[in-house]
Structure formats: structure tokens, C-alpha cells
Amino acid sequence: MQSSTAHQMSSSDTRNLLVTISYVGTCFHGWQVQKNALSVQEVFQTALYKIIGQKPDIKGCSRTDTGVHANMYCISFKCSHPITDDHLRMALNRYLPNSIAVYDVREVDGDFHARYSCKGKEYVYKVLNSSTRDPFLEDLALLYRYKMDENLLNEAAQAFVGTHDFTSFCTMDNREKGDLTRTVKYFRVERNGNIVTFTVAADGFLYNMVRIMVGTLLSISQGKFKESSIKDIIDAKTRKAAGPTAPACGLYLNRVFYDI
Amino acid sequence: MQSSTAHQMSSSDTRNLLVTISYVGTCFHGWQVQKNALSVQEVFQTALYKIIGQKPDIKGCSRTDTGVHANMYCISFKCSHPITDDHLRMALNRYLPNSIAVYDVREVDGDFHARYSCKGKEYVYKVLNSSTRDPFLEDLALLYRYKMDENLLNEAAQAFVGTHDFTSFCTMDNREKGDLTRTVKYFRVERNGNIVTFTVAADGFLYNMVRIMVGTLLSISQGKFKESSIKDIIDAKTRKAAGPTAPACGLYLNRVFYDI
Numbered sequence: 001m002q003s004s005t006a007h008q009m010s011s012s013d014t015r016n017l018l019v020t021i022s023y024v025g026t027c028f029h030g031w032q033v034q035k036n037a038l039s040v041q042e043v044f045q046t047a048l049y050k051i052i053g054q055k056p057d058i059k060g061c062s063r064t065d066t067g068v069h070a071n072m073y074c075i076s077f078k079c080s081h082p083i084t085d086d087h088l089r090m091a092l093n094r095y096l097p098n099s100i101a102v103y104d105v106r107e108v109d110g111d112f113h114a115r116y117s118c119k120g121k122e123y124v125y126k127v128l129n130s131s132t133r134d135p136f137l138e139d140l141a142l143l144y145r146y147k148m149d150e151n152l153l154n155e156a157a158q159a160f161v162g163t164h165d166f167t168s169f170c171t172m173d174n175r176e177k178g179d180l181t182r183t184v185k186y187f188r189v190e191r192n193g194n195i196v197t198f199t200v201a202a203d204g205f206l207y208n209m210v211r212i213m214v215g216t217l218l219s220i221s222q223g224k225f226k227e228s229s230i231k232d233i234i235d236a237k238t239r240k241a242a243g244p245t246a247p248a249c250g251l252y253l254n255r256v257f258y259d260i
Numbered sequence: 261m262q263s264s265t266a267h268q269m270s271s272s273d274t275r276n277l278l279v280t281i282s283y284v285g286t287c288f289h290g291w292q293v294q295k296n297a298l299s300v301q302e303v304f305q306t307a308l309y310k311i312i313g314q315k316p317d318i319k320g321c322s323r324t325d326t327g328v329h330a331n332m333y334c335i336s337f338k339c340s341h342p343i344t345d346d347h348l349r350m351a352l353n354r355y356l357p358n359s360i361a362v363y364d365v366r367e368v369d370g371d372f373h374a375r376y377s378c379k380g381k382e383y384v385y386k387v388l389n390s391s392t393r394d395p396f397l398e399d400l401a402l403l404y405r406y407k408m409d410e411n412l413l414n415e416a417a418q419a420f421v422g423t424h425d426f427t428s429f430c431t432m433d434n435r436e437k438g439d440l441t442r443t444v445k446y447f448r449v450e451r452n453g454n455i456v457t458f459t460v461a462a463d464g465f466l467y468n469m470v471r472i473m474v475g476t477l478l479s480i481s482q483g484k485f486k487e488s489s490i491k492d493i494i495d496a497k498t499r500k501a502a503g504p505t506a507p508a509c510g511l512y513l514n515r516v517f518y519d520i
Contacts, residue, residue, distance in 0.1 A: 024395045069396075098398045135284045136329075136400070138358045 014080040016112055018260075019092070020104040025069040025248065026139040027099040031060045040064075040100065044075065047095035051088065052081035061114040061256045062121065065208075067139070067248035071124070072103075074256045076114035108260055120185065122255035123210045125198040125246065127218075129191075141195065142250035144218065150196050152227060153217045154189035159230035160200070160213060161187055167237040169213055170206035171245065180206060189217070199254070211246045212239075219243035274340040276372055278520075279352070280364040285329040285508065286399040287359040291320045300324075300360065304335065307355035311348065312341035321374040321516045322381065325468075327399070327508035331384070332363075334516045336374035368520055380445065382515035383470045385458040385506065387478075389451075401455065402510035404478065410456050412487060413477045414449035419490035420460070420473060421447055427497040429473055430466035431505065440466055449477070459514070471506045472499075479503035 021044075029037035033045070041060060049055050056077040064070065083091070089105040096102065111117075126141040128134055129148045134141075163183040170180055185201040198214050216233065219225045225233075225243065233241045281304075289297035293305070301320060309315050316337040324330065343351070349365040356362065371377075386401040388394055389408045394401075423443040430440055445461040458474050476493060479485045485493070485503065493501045 022395055024398075093392065098393060099395045101393050101395050103392055132353065132363055133358060133361050135282055135359045135361050138284075140396070 018108045019075045023100040051091045059114045070253040120257040122201040124252045124254040127196040150191040157187040171208040214246040216243035278368045279335045283360040311351045319374040330513040380517040382461040384514040387456040390454045410451040417447040431468040475506040476503035
């Protein structure tokens with residue numbers, strides 16, 4: 001009986017945790033564990049193991065590429081260790097490198113999954129529009145030396161908003177299967193001094209989608225495409241129709257949306 | 261005759277140049293060349309030599325400590341190479357590491373000296389007032405986890421403004437000789453979200469002066485000194501009366517003033 005009760009307690013004590021972090025992407029080869037390269041997932045797993053002595057299956061909200069940053073990134077995993085949420089947050093901040101910060105640890109419903117429960121995400125792409133680099137934005141923004149009319153680009157980008165097949169804005173690899181339709185909720189291009197920020201939210205993003213969107217808008221800025229060309233590029237449904245993939249360094253996962 | 265003319269031309273072609281840069285202080289052991297540590301001056305001299313094949317005596321506007329950043333830093337030197345100002349700016353940006361950027365190169369009067377011609381400077385000290393670190397501000401701001409009332413500190417800091425003997429706000433070493441009187445033109449403490457910025461301008465600064473001023477204001481924030489204590493600390497004329505020296509990582513040389 002005792003043994004059975006202990007087992008029941010242990011089982012009911014397993015909590016599903018949601019951890020919210022931010023990280024500087026330059027320090028990592030993306031989220032996912034891989035051979036011969038340091039990933040955020042690996043560093044997080046190592047820190048977690050040192051604290052709770054367990055190696056739960058941890059789920060990230062998104063695959064992110066090498067060099068892509070996160071102002072907000074969400075992780076979920078099952079935890080049967082009795083540590084409180086706040087102590088776990090503080091311990092993770094001690095054990096993780098300074099390139100990662102943990103903002104929040106909280107218990108969520110048992111069926112919550114950082115990736116599959118996600119209702120949408122917001123990305124930001126930062127461009128330093130200057131003739132000279134900024135040492136404080138090294139690897140944190142794309143340096144773009146030419147004239148850029150943010151109002152013209154903001155107008156052009158409105159063609160992304162809505163539900164479309166985004167095949168033209170997707171790097172094809174074996175990740176992307178099935179339906180390439182996504183719904184873009186908003187797309188804003190704004191200037192603050194010499195920083196031009198591209199902000200886009202969607203229910204989901206294809207591989208390299210934001211970077212190809214930004215690369216295409218930069219091509220419009222350079223006069224390589226017409227302002228009104230986005231609709232035609234979407235309709236073409238081929239990667240070749242769009243502009244280049246903008247570098248990873250300017251991209252930030254900025255918000256992750258859940259119904260919790 | 262030819263030789264004499266050539267000599268005269270060469271002499272009249274020696275220009276006095278003012279170069280304006282910014283740099284991330286984390287990457288350097290301050291401005292001044294030293295044994296066994298990389299300084300901004302050494303890196304700048306090396307780049308300049310590669311471009312013009314000369315090693316002029318280069319003057320920096322200020323000694324800065326290890327880890328202190330510069331949004332604006334000024335350098336002057338004599339140059340007899342015929343390179344144009346704009347080409348020199350571009351070449352320096354190519355040869356210097358990405359932690360330094362060159363914004364401007366211009367000819368100035370022959371008697372201009374980056375340090376002695378300086379009429380004043382403005383420093384900024386950045387504090388991240390948050391319970392959690394920000395990976396994007398690592399080594400770029402002081403993390404201060406406690407409650408901070410920026411309006412109270414701004415009030416308290418007004419006692420710094422004016423002409424005072426700042427002995428209490430100076431680390432004594434063999435650098436500081438003679439008169440320790442300086443004139444503080446303004447001192448502002450402002451908040452933008454969780455970033456609290458201390459901005460101070462003066463005709464000159466003693467060694468560690470801004471860092472001790474900020475350290476003393478943080479002591480006021482923690483209740484270790486009264487709000488009204490700055491005047492008494494100035495009057496005490498001893499370093500022991502003031503608070504601790506705030507870390508270098510939050511300090512930025514922000515503006516350098518000249519009459520040109």
C-alpha cells in the first residue's frame with residue numbers, strides 16, 4: 001500500500017512546466033541539439049540536469065537557425081522534481097551562460113506543448129540603415145548602407161497580410177511538407193533613427209520565411225523589384241520569384257502566442 | 261631649388277586630422293597603449309600604419325578604463341600622406357576590428373589637440389533595473405535588481421551641478437595632480453522601461469569620477485545615504501565619504517565638445 005501511495009504521489013507530482021527565455025543567437029547553432037555544434041537546447045538540458053538531476057524530453061516552440069536571436073522563446077517539459085517554479089527560474093539563471101536569460105517558469109496543463117500549442121509568433125528583423133557599422137550592433141542587426149524608404153516598404157509589405165500559399169517565401173528542405181499556406185496577421189516596417197524594424201506576426205512560419213520576406217523587401221528598396229510585386233511573387237509559388245534570404249543576424253523571435 | 265620646393269610642399273601638406281570613432285570597451289584594455297594588453301590606441305595605430313605607412317603620434321581625447329565604452333571618442337594626429345579624408349575613413353573601417361567604427365575624418369587647425377582642445381565631455385551610465393539579466397546587454401549595462409526611483413535620484417544628483425572640488429569623487433593615483441575642481445554642467449537620471457540612464461556633462465572629469473557619482477547615487481537608492489547627502493559628501497573632500505565605484509561596463513563616453 002505504501003509503495004502504491006508513493007507511486008501515486010510521484011505521478012500526481014509530475015508537473016508540465018513552461019519556461020520563457022531569451023538568448024543571443026550568435027552564441028549558438030540554433031535551438032535544436034546537433035552533433036559538433038552547441039545548441040540552446042543542449043545548454044538548457046545540461047543546466048536542467050545539474051539542477052533537478054533529470055533529463056526530461058524538452059520541447060522548444062520553434063526551430064531557429066544559427067545566429068537567429070530570441071527576445072522570447074518558450075520551452076515545455078515534464079518535471080517530477082519538487083523544486084518551486086521560482087527557485088527553478090533562479091537556479092537556471094545561475095547555471096545557464098549569460099547569453100541566455102530565464103524570465104519565467106510556470107506550471108501549465110498536462111497537454112500543453114511549447115510547439116504544438118502555439119497559436120502564432122511574432123518576428124522582428126532589425127536593419128541598421130547607415131553608411132557606417134555600429135560596434136554595439138555587431139551580429140545584432142543587418143548593416144544596409146543604401147537609402148531605404150520605410151514608408152514605401154511598409155506599403156509594399158501589406159500584400160503579405162492575409163492567408164496565402166507562401167511557397168515563394170520558403171527554403172525547400174525536408175522540413176516543409178504538406179500545406180504551405182500560412183496566415184500573416186500584420187507586417188509593419190518602421191524607422192527609429194537609423195534602425196529600420198520589420199515586424200511580422202503569423203499563425204506559423206515556413207523555413208526562412210521572414211528572412212526571404214525581408215530580402216525581397218530590400219530588393220524592392222534597391223529597385224530590383226517593383227513596389228507592387230509582392231502579390232505576383234506570392235502567386236508565382238516558386239522560391240526563384242522572390243529576393244534573397246536576408247542574413248540571420250538581424251532576425252529575432254519576438255513573441256510567442258498561446259491560449260493560456 | 262627643386263629639393264627645397266619639394267620640402268616646402270611636403271611640409272605644407274602635413275595635415276592635422278581629427279578622427280571620430282566609437283568602440284565596445286569590453287574588447288579593449290582602455291585607450292592607452294600598454295604592455296601585455298590590447299588597447300584601442302594600439303589597434304588604431306596598427307590599422308593606420310597599414311594604410312598610410314606612417315606611425316604618427318596619435319592623441320586620444322581621454323584615458324578610458326578597461327571595459328568602458330565610447331559612443332564618441334576623438335583622436336588627433338599629423339598626417340603627411342595624401343590620402344583623402346573620406347578614403348582614410350573607409351580604409352580605417354576596413355582595417356579596424358568590428359568592435360571599432362570610424363564615423364568621421366576631417367582636417368583641423370594645426371594646433372588642435374584631441375585632449376587639450378577639449379572643452380568638455382558627456383558621459384552616460386546605463387543601469388538595467390531588472391530582476392533578470394538581459395543577454396543583449398551583457399557587459400553593456402550594470403544589472404541592478406532592487407527598486408530604483410529615478411526621480412528621487414535625479415533630484416539628489418542636482419547637487420553635483422556647478423563648480424566644486426570633487427576630491428570625494430576621485431580615485432587617487434599619480435594621474436590626478438593639482439586642482440581637483442571641475443564644473444558639472446548638467447546631470448540627468450531618466451528611465452526608459454527597465455533601463456535607467458545617468459547622463460552627466462562637465463568641463464573635465466577626474467579619475468573614476470562618473471563611476472563614483474553613480475555608485476553614490478545607487479547607495480542613496482539603497483538607503484545607505486540620505487537623498488540630501490551629496491552636498492555633504494562633496495564638502496568632506498575625501499574619497500571615503502562617497503559610495504563605491506560603479507563597474508566599468510555601464511559607462512559610455514557619449515560626447516566630446518570642441519570649439520571647432
